[in-house]
Structure formats: structure tokens, C-alpha cells
Amino acid sequence: xxxxxxxxxxxxxxxxxxxxxxxxxxxxxxxxxxxxxxxxxxxxxxxxxxxxxxxxxxxxxxxxxxxxxxxxxxxxxxxxxxxxxxxxxxxxxxxxxxxxxxxxxxxxxxxxxxxxxxxxxxxxxxxxxxxxxxxxxxxxxxxxxxxxxxxxxxxxxxxxxxxxxxxxxxxxxxxxxxxxxxxxxxxxxxxxxxxxxxxxxxxxxxxxxxxxxxxxxxxxxxxxxxxxxxxxxxxxxxxxxxxxxx
Numbered sequence: 001x002x003x004x005x006x007x008x009x010x011x012x013x014x015x016x017x018x019x020x021x022x023x024x025x026x027x028x029x030x031x032x033x034x035x036x037x038x039x040x041x042x043x044x045x046x047x048x049x050x051x052x053x054x055x056x057x058x059x060x061x062x063x064x065x066x067x068x069x070x071x072x073x074x075x076x077x078x079x080x081x082x083x084x085x086x087x088x089x090x091x092x093x094x095x096x097x098x099x100x101x102x103x104x105x106x107x108x109x110x111x112x113x114x115x116x117x118x119x120x121x122x123x124x125x126x127x128x129x130x131x132x133x134x135x136x137x138x139x140x141x142x143x144x145x146x147x148x149x150x151x152x153x154x155x156x157x158x159x160x161x162x163x164x165x166x167x168x169x170x171x172x173x174x175x176x177x178x179x180x181x182x183x184x185x186x187x188x189x190x191x192x193x194x195x196x197x198x199x200x201x202x203x204x205x206x207x208x209x210x211x212x213x214x215x216x217x218x219x220x221x222x223x224x225x226x227x228x229x230x231x232x233x234x235x236x237x238x239x240x241x242x243x244x245x246x
Contacts, residue, residue: 023047023068025205033096034204036105036112036122039177040095041204043068053095058084069181070212075221099124106167108160110134110152110175111201131201135194143184143191146224149175150231154239169225172232176224180216 023046028034033053034041043049048068049060058080065076086103087093098104101115105122108114111131115122137152138144153171157163163171182192182200196207 026051027204028053033094034124035095035098036109036124037095037098037174038111038126038201038204039069039174040098042200042206044095045204046206049095055092056094057092068206068212069177070215071177072215072217075177075216075218078218096121096124102167104170106163106170108153108157108163108171110156114160126201128202131198134201135198138191138194140187140189141194143186143189143193144179144197145189145191146179146227147231148191149179150228151235153228154232154235172225172228173221176221176228177216179224180220181212182210 025045026047027045028041029051031052032044034044035053040049041053043064044051044053046068048064049056061080062073062076065071065079066073071079083098083104084093087097087100088103089097099121101120101122105115109130111126111134113123113127113130134152134156135144137148137155139148153175157168157171178197178200179192182196183190184193186193196210199205199207
């Protein structure tokens, strides 16, 4: 088990988190760094990753993903070593390094604005308008289903530069993992409760009392990502047919 040497936030001007093993939520503090990824920022805010977001290594990342979200070893290894290969940086890195545009980060995010032309780093803070538009995609107003996610991705990608195959797969995989982690059954439908999703995306915080209930596996994630892709193709075809007959 590793221990982190990152600062413990306990001053009078911020939230008090006592002890290196505490997983209470504390938002980003002055001097901390964060990424465009709500999942990783949440792990830092809860102390599964170093709270300052600095001096990260693959081993630290893998352990945090497994402890915080219950990812399987194959899935955690794929995400971390695949991600660090795309990042192309040797040695330790910070969460802010993950904002380098078109490495792991990509345009057409559901909750972040696209990277301005010629900027090396993408926006890190979620855009409240985009978050609201995404949550509004939930058809029943209560849970975000895989169909809702697919429709949201089609809509967002229609507004942004075309994603290459790799980044389109990353974009689908992000929500495939989220659906696997947080989905619940509500009125015979399965999806993420909107209150839970709002907290995770906007506050980068785990819902109160939430713990992993199962191991999120690689094959499960691949199947969910393929389902999103299939639904996206279906919705695009339906939209094209509708426009043709309009």
C-alpha cells in the first residue's frame, strides 16, 4: 500500500481533512492541480489520489482506480498504461498534464468546452451550460440511460470537430465506465440517477455513502461502449432519414 506525501488540507480557510487515509471530500485548494476528467478529479478530492494532484505514477493511478471505483486489474492497467502512452511523458506527472489537447483529452466532451485553436491545454473546469444540457437529455428526468448517453453523444459530436477513431472510442468508454459504476434500476429502466450524476460531474464528488458494489471489468466496459456505438449509429441513421423526408 502506498502513502501519499501530498498536503493534507486542514487550515482554517479550507475544508478539514485529517489523516492521509481519509477519503472525505475536499475540493481543489490553492496550489492543487486537476484534469479535464471528473473521474480522476473526484479521486483526488477524496484522497484516493494525492490531493494536490501531483507526482502521479502508474502504480498510484492503478491503486486509486481500484480502491475508489472498484475497477478490475485488466481495466485499470489498460486505462493507465494506455493513457500514459498517449500522454507521452516520461516520469511522474500531474493531473493538469492530462489536459494536453488531443493526447487523452479530446473535443466533443459532454461537459467541457472544446480546446481553443492553437491552445496546448484544454479547459479543465466543467461548463455549467453543457452539464445542464447533458442532464436534460435524460428522457424520464430521473435517470441517465445508455440510450440517453448515446443521443447526447450524437448531439454533442454534431456541434464539434470530427473525432478520430481513437478519441471517439475514448469518449464512448468514459460513459461506458460511468454507466457501469453508478447505474441503478428505476421503473424497469437502468441508468444513473441524475442527482448522483450531477454531483459527480459538477462537484467532482462521490455521492454520500457511495462505495463500489461490484468489480467493473474490462469486458463489461467494452460491451457497454459497443452498445453506445450501436445506438449512436442507429440515431444518426434515424436523423438522416428524417431529414431526407422533411
